[in-house]
Amino acid sequence: MSHDDPVTEFDARFSDPSARATPWPDTLRVLRDAELYWLTTVRADGRPHVTPLIGVLHEDAAHFCTGPQEQKARNLDHDRRVTLTTGTNTWAKGLDVVVEGTAVQVTDRPALHALADAYVDKYGETWRFEVGDGAFGADERVAHVFRIEPSTIFAFAKDPHGQTRHRFTHPG
Template identity: 35%
Template sequence: MGTQLEPIASRPYMPGYGTLPADEGGGLLPWSWAVERLAASHDYWLATVRPDGRPHVMPVWGVWLGDALWFSSGEESRKARNLSIRPFATLTTDNAAEPVVVEGRTDRIRAATTIGHFTAAVNTKYRTDYPVSFFAANVTFRLRPSTAFALTDSNFTGSPTRWAFA
C-alpha cells in the first residue's frame, strides 16, 4: 500500500511547557515508536469540525495500514457529514500516558478492493468477522499524516516530539 512513511522533520515540541532541548532529558522519540502505538491502539479519538465551526470528537475503531490511519463510519453520522465538508481531521491513540496525535487530510475510500484490505485488517485486529459489504455500505476513510505529535508521561519534559511529513 505504498512506500514507508518517513518524517521530513522531527523536533522538540511544546513551547512554553519547560520542555528540554533534544540533547537533554531523553531526546526525541523515533517515528517507529509512534507507529507501534498507532498500530496497537484499540480505540482512537477522532476530532472533526462541524459546519458551524464547533468541534466534534468521537471514539472510533481503526487500523494503521499503509502508513495511514483508517476508520469507518455510518454515512449519516456527524463525523462523516463533517468530513464531507471539511476533510481534515485529528486522530489520537487511546493511551494518555503515551499519546500519539496525528493530523491530516482524510480521503473517502470507494474502491472495493481497498475496502477489502481495510476489512481484513479490522477483522484481524478486533477479532471480528465483518463482511466487506458492511464497510462498503457505510463510509471508509483514510487519514494520511501531515503532522504528528507524541510524548511519554514518564519523560514529559524530554520526550515531546513533533513530526512533519511531505
C-alpha cells in the same frame, strides 16, 4: 503513511532536559496497537465534534469508518480536516499520539478488502465488514472508509516528558 518517513523534530521547550525525540517506529507502534482512538472533525458551524472509535493502521496509514448519517460523516462532507488521538491516558508513563491531517475516502475494492481483513485481524470476528460498492456493507448498513493523510503527527512521551513532531510533505 505510504510515502517517505516524516521529518522528525524534538521540541525542547516543552520537554524534560533528559528527554529525546520519539523515534518514528515507536510512534507507529502506538498507532498500530491502540484499541481505541478519539476522532475530531469540524461541524458545519465550525465547532469541533469528538467521538471515540476503533480503527486500524494499514500500510502505515490510520484508517477509520463511519456510517453516512453519523455526525462525523456529515462533518466530513464539508470539511475533511481531522485530528485522531490515542495513548495511555496517564501522566507519568506511556506515549500519547496526535495525528493531524485530512480524511481521504477509500473506495477501491482491493483496498477495502485489505482493510476489512485488518479490522478482523485486530478486533476479531465481531468487526468483520463485508465489502460493498465503494464502502463496507450495503443499503442501510453501509460504512464509508477513510484514510488519514497526515500533515503532522505529535508524540508526547511521559517518562521523561518529551514532545516530538513528525512532519509530512506530500507531493503536489
